[in-house]
Amino acid sequence: NDTSMQHRNLNHMTREERFSEAMRRTLYALKVLLPREGWTPVGPEMKYLARAIKEFTFIIHAGVFIPCIMSYGTNEQIAKWFPLAADFRIIGTYAQTELGHGSFLRGLETIATYDRANQEFIINCPKITAMKWWPGDMGKSANHVLLMAELVIDGKKYGMHGFMVQIRDLTTHEPLPGVTVGDIGAKLSFESVDNGFLYLQNVRIPRENLLSKLSEVHPDGTYIKKGNQRLMYGSMVRVRVNLIAHEIVMPLAKACTIAVRYSAVRRQGLINPSKEEVPVLDYVAQQHKLLPQVATVFMAHFAAKQLVKMHHDYSLEVEKGNTSQLPELHALSAGMKACLSEQGAAGAEIVRRACGGHGYSCGSGLPFIVNRMLATCTYEGENTVMQLQCARYLIKCADQAKKDKLTGSVWYLSDFSNMSCTAQTFGDLQEPSVLVKLHERRAKCAVQHAGKKMQNMVKNGTPAHDAWNMMATLLINAARAHIMQYVVGTSVTYISELSCSASLKKILTQLCALYALHNINSNCGDFVKFGCLTSAQCDLAQEAEFNLLKQLRPDAVGIVDSFDFTDDILQSCLGAYDGNVYERLFEWAKQAPMNKTEVHQDSYQYLQPYLHEGRDVLEGRGRNSKL
Numbered sequence: 141n142d143t144s145m146q147h148r149n150l151n152h153m154t155r156e157e158r159f160s161e162a163m164r165r166t167l168y169a170l171k172v173l174l175p176r177e178g179w180t181p182v183g184p185e186m187k188y189l190a191r192a193i194k195e196f197t198f199i200i201h202a203g204v205f206i207p208c209i210m211s212y213g214t215n216e217q218i219a220k221w222f223p224l225a226a227d228f229r230i231i232g233t234y235a236q237t238e239l240g241h242g243s244f245l246r247g248l249e250t251i252a253t254y255d256r257a258n259q260e261f262i263i264n265c266p267k268i269t270a271m272k273w274w275p276g277d278m279g280k281s282a283n284h285v286l287l288m289a290e291l292v293i294d295g296k297k298y299g300m301h302g303f304m305v306q307i308r309d310l311t312t313h314e315p316l317p318g319v320t321v322g323d324i325g326a327k328l329s330f331e332s333v334d335n336g337f338l339y340l341q342n343v344r345i346p347r348e349n350l351l352s353k354l355s356e357v358h359p360d361g362t363y364i365k366k367g368n369q370r371l372m373y374g375s376m377v378r379v380r381v382n383l384i385a386h387e388i389v390m391p392l393a394k395a396c397t398i399a400v401r402y403s404a405v406r407r408q409g410l411i412n413p414s415k416e417e418v419p420v421l422d423y424v425a426q427q428h429k430l431l432p433q434v435a436t437v438f439m440a441h442f443a444a445k446q447l448v449k450m451h452h453d454y455s456l457e458v459e460k461g462n463t464s465q466l467p468e469l470h471a472l473s474a475g476m477k478a479c480l481s482e483q484g485a486a487g488a489e490i491v492r493r494a495c496g497g498h499g500y501s502c503g504s505g506l507p508f509i510v511n512r513m514l515a516t517c518t519y520e521g522e523n524t525v526m527q528l529q530c531a532r533y534l535i536k537c538a539d540q541a542k543k544d545k546l547t548g549s550v551w552y553l554s555d556f557s558n559m560s561c562t563a564q565t566f567g568d569l570q571e572p573s574v575l576v577k578l579h580e581r582r583a584k585c586a587v588q589h590a591g592k593k594m595q596n597m598v599k600n601g602t603p604a605h606d607a608w609n610m611m612a613t614l615l616i617n618a619a620r621a622h623i624m625q626y627v628v629g630t631s632v633t634y635i636s637e638l639s640c641s642a643s644l645k646k647i648l649t650q651l652c653a654l655y656a657l658h659n660i661n662s663n664c665g666d667f668v669k670f671g672c673l674t675s676a677q678c679d680l681a682q683e684a685e686f687n688l689l690k691q692l693r694p695d696a697v698g699i700v701d702s703f704d705f706t707d708d709i710l711q712s713c714l715g716a717y718d719g720n721v722y723e724r725l726f727e728w729a730k731q732a733p734m735n736k737t738e739v740h741q742d743s744y745q746y747l748q749p750y751l752h753e754g755r756d757v758l759e760g761r762g763r764n765s766k767l
């Protein structure tokens with residue numbers, strides 16, 4: 141209710157206005173509304189803040205830079221940098237991606253050379269492709285970066301390390317000597333974020349600015365490893381775990397709220413010719429577009445909660461020096477981020493398109509969501525690369541399953557019990573336990589299929605790396621199948637253990653079954669190819685999905701209302717709670733800058749001569765053209 145937090149209409153603002161407004165609102169929220177002892181930008185309030193603000197800035201500062209200080213810094217370094225960053229007295233970003241490399245981290249070219257005489261690191265981007273490119277908050281906001289660079293001592297390379305580098309003067313905010321920094325320009329979305337470029341030339345930093353939890357350089361240049369070097373990748377794992385809730389589940393929930401509410405209001409066409417126009421939500425085709433996406437919100441939310449818990453438990457173990465869970469967590473977080481961002485981004489576009497022309501209007505609030513969700517398929521690990529990372533782990537586990545009983549998220553790879561499906565009716569296929577088994581069997585077969593294909597190629601003399609490259613599509617499918625069985629399995633467990641009313645549990649169980657059946661029907665080739673379902677059972681699976689659409693239709697609006705987004709957050713003429721779509725759209729359009737004058741003078745000057753000729757002809761004073 142604080143007017144300082146109300147959103148002006150973003151679509152009618154310039155990019156620079158949105159950048160400034162997001163910064164004002166974010167700092168107001170964090171510094172005025174939230175100042176409490178012990179508050180940190182990575183605390184529980186963030187999920188409320190992320191809900192409460194449609195566009196905020198300092199996402200990387202709060203979501204990546206600060207957690208990295210905690211992950212990579214020694215206690216002394218944390219004590220120095222964390223309070224400054226948590227209180228926004230320094231603004232940082234995570235500068236890893238370069239103009240020439242983003243996915244292949246071993247190819248990064250920025251160099252940090254140790255200067256023993258002065259006990260400093262000299263940071264250099266040796267060529268244009270080494271320039272840091274993309275980091276959020278870096279173009280105009282950040283005065284520090286957590287720079288990921290190749291450490292070099294006496295000509296020897298030690299791999300990627302994290303360095304704290306100041307890039308702007310703390311008084312004037314001007315770039316420091318050797319620093320060329322700026323905004324990378326207009327993007328598909330994230331208008332309020334200053335993703336930036338950073339070119340460093342002979343920038344010197346003290347030895348103490350190497351974040352040294354995992355390794356350190358002594359004054360004489362001796363390099364000491366202090367832990368599992370794969371923890372150097374740990375920040376990416378944490379962000380992949382966290383971004384699912386913030387950047388996939390929540391935006392998709394907003395898009396579904398808008399599209400379902402609008403579909404309940406928008407009347408268009410007839411089902412029964414003798415009756416009146418129907419709300420488009422009565423069309424089964426519309427239900428088939430919208431309701432599986434609503435189900436995805438819930439299932440992704442449940443699976444993400446489980447992943448966050450797994451990451452939390454893993455983090456406690458790492459503190460004790462036990463990193464044994466890291467490979468599974470890396471594979472699961474990479475696969476979940478990739479598969480759920482793929483589903484979420486596609487789902488947001490499906491529901492946008494289901495809103496017809498008004499879904500194409502920025503006044504619907506949907507283009508903002510769709511464009512922003514598209515970025516989740518690229519940042520924090522491009523999806524293909526992430527799926528292949530997940531597949532790499534699955535293939536290794538499938539080999540191990542031949543001799544060991546596996547546990548954790550891959551346990552099903554060593555489950556050799558009879559997994560044939562005996563479903564005789566569509567009701568059988570709505571049973572959670574049947575759906576879980578079907579997904580486990582499909583995943584197991586997909587992983588084994590990809591592995592077998594590669595083994596056969598290698599047996600016939602193909603080098604392993606070529607076999608891997610040629611079977612990449614099968615490997616990606618195996619990763620998707622693995623994640624789908626994880627999402628379905630964890631959701632079924634979560635719902636069964638949820639203490640809630642029977643009516644709510646019934647709805648959640650129906651949504652879970654809808655999500656699983658929609659996935660089966662969208663991938664029935666796999667389910668038949670791997671012998672999970674017969675062709676007749678595939679027909680039953682379709683019948684089962686349609687039956688659930690019918691059962692869920694009456695509660696569709698109530699279900700999205702339960703996401704509880706305010707009109708101010710949705711910023712949607714189609715999704716406002718009162719359903720006054722047309723009045724809101726008209727009011728919104730009238731506020732467009734184009735309409736601040738009746739005649740748009742800048743364009744009218746070009747049109748005027750022709751219009752006056754037309755006027756003269758029509759008023760009998762001019763000659764008509766020969767056309």
Ligand SMILES: CCCCCCCCCCCCCCC/C=C/C(=O)SCCNC(=O)CCNC(=O)[C@H](O)C(C)(C)COP(=O)(O)OP(=O)(O)OC[C@H]1O[C@@H](n2cnc3c(N)ncnc32)[C@H](O)[C@@H]1OP(=O)(O)O
Nearest residue numbers: 198199202203243244245370373382383386470519520521
């Ligand atoms: C004020 C409001 C605040 C709101 C806060 C909200 C917070 C939450 C929301 C956050 C918003 C999100 C914004 C994100 C912005 C975007 C940021 C970025 O994009 S940062 C840059 C991200 N970049 C990447 O992810 C790069 C991807 N590439 C890689 O990770 C690696 O290059 C690679 C894994 C693809 C390959 O690495 P490489 O060293 O070549 O490894 P190999 O493939 O050879 O594998 C070797 C070995 O290492 C293991 N491995 C690889 N990665 C990891 C890892 N991350 N963790 C653990 N282990 C890892 C791999 O499994 C192999 O193991 P092996 O046993 O040998 O099989």
Ligand SMILES: Cc1cc2nc3c(=O)[nH]c(=O)nc-3n(C[C@H](O)[C@H](O)[C@H](O)COP(=O)(O)OP(=O)(O)OC[C@H]3O[C@@H](n4cnc5c(N)ncnc54)[C@H](O)[C@@H]3O)c2cc1C
Nearest residue numbers: 234235236237241242243274275276515518519520521522
């Ligand atoms: C909105 C946004 C915010 C970002 N914020 C940050 C940030 O704060 N900090 C930061 O460091 N970075 C950030 N990034 C950069 C992001 O991490 C990279 O864009 C991402 O890692 C992909 O790297 P790339 O762009 O170099 O693509 P590349 O790695 O060049 O990949 C290009 C394409 O090649 C294919 N490909 C690449 N490798 C493989 C492979 N091994 N197998 C098969 N196909 C492959 C894929 O199709 C891929 O899409 C951001 C990016 C975006 C879009």
